[in-house]
Amino acid sequence: MASWKLILKEALRPPLPGPAAHAKMLPDNAPEFSWNHDKSKGIQSSVLILLYPYEDRILIPFIQRPVYPGYHSGQISLPGGKCEDVDSSYWETALRETREELGIDTDEVEYLGQLSRIYIDRSNFFVNPQVGFLKYTPQFNPDPKEVAEVLKADITELATQPRVTDTMLHPTGIPVEMPYFNAGGKHIWGATAMIICELIQTLNTKYPAWINALHSCSGHTSPESL
Template sequence: MLDPSFHSFASALKERLAEPLPGAEAHKKMASASRLRMAMQPNERTRRSAVLIVFYPYRGSILLPLILRPQYDGVHAGQMAFPGGRMERTDENLIRTALREAQEEVGIRVTDVKVLGKLTELYIPPSNFFVQPVVGILPYRPDFYPDPREVEHVVEVSLDELMDETIVGANAIEVRGTLIDAPFYQLQGFKVWGATAMMISELLMVINSVPK
């Protein structure tokens, strides 16, 4: 049986996600200086993708998983992210993409996920992807089975941690030999920046606007 407080949180969040979203206003707060300067836009070669932001109750807290990408020859190597990836031809929509990728990357049982809604799609210039964040819930804390090719580590973050304003910082972050000025969230020893931080920014703005 779902914790009543978690059920109330999920119901209120679902209602709020059906209303207009803050989108660019929230994204801008956690965008890197280079992104703001370049203002790049999607093009004919841009691909679609999706990530899953999934909440679940555990010991009186509300948690969600982030993943640490392994080091590899790619633009997002070693970065923190939500489980997700590119849309495949067999995916009927981007919600299906988010669920499938979460299952493949960390072993979440997608048949148990209840989708609450979506955040604003976000363009990621370095990889030329348009990413759809999908928000859902699980009624229990899942067992994670990370795919070592895609995930080095799963980090469970509480909603209270995310909403702590002291986790926000900004400095130069080295990415593939280049220093990038970017705001970030400091979570359990990891810097969460870039597109993932921009999604979290919108998520928190949405949650904070839910009527108490």
């Protein structure tokens, strides 16, 4: 059997579901609203879905932002941030930001592919999601200025959750039912939920038996086989 890592690499080849997957994590009753930004001046950024083994599972680390005056105060997100001149690619941005925020060595993170770009109207950011794999469980040493807490979520648990919503206030002040993923009692919503939803839908569509394949792999005890 092909390793789960190779299955994921193949699944991430275009075409990808993109907006169709993202739409599943949008509220059904949200009013039309725009921040009227000039998209030609949008800021390019990148985030990393870092997959790594832990016991008999594959986990993804998320970060909870500290509370601060800003758009993403207290939110749960993937490690990542704005592209800088020192970065040669979106992949390099994702690795640099992950090193800075999670305090881990990214030299052995293997590139698996990327997902569809997402535009965040509120902050005028373009997010370019990258997917990587680390064959061992990292020891996180998060930067307290950027990370209040590191959350670790099992990818199969995220993938098998029913669609649930919680009431949140839209920027217009109207309550909306926002879909979210549950990660240890914390809500993953918004652009981060859209990114995870696309990863899951991509795997479900291109390799429906991926969860069984993951559990069948021996890579959790022999990382080289992943």
